[in-house]
Amino acid sequence: LSYRPGLTCDAGRLCDEWRALIEAFPDRFLIGSDTWINQRWSSYDEIMRGYRTWLGDLPPALAQRVAWDNAAQVFGVR
Numbered sequence: 001l002s003y004r005p006g007l008t009c010d011a012g013r014l015c016d017e018w019r020a021l022i023e024a025f026p027d028r029f030l031i032g033s034d035t036w037i038n039q040r041w042s043s044y045d046e047i048m049r050g051y052r053t054w055l056g057d058l059p060p061a062l063a064q065r066v067a068w069d070n071a072a073q074v075f076g077v078r
Helices: 016-024 038-055 060-075
Strands: none
Touching: 016 060, 038 060
């Protein structure tokens, strides 16, 4: 989930449709970000704050999966 239009709704909160999808398939989502142009670095902190906002709306175990565990599994990190 990186720079995904429609992911968040009011005040940066996760939209209901996305929440339902993530809850239904908790092992299929992970956080991603890129800086495909140098100017993105200047807003990187803001981007991460946005991710933390909607991750904070999820149950802690699910947020942990999306924020770290799923990617760690894909890349074989313990």
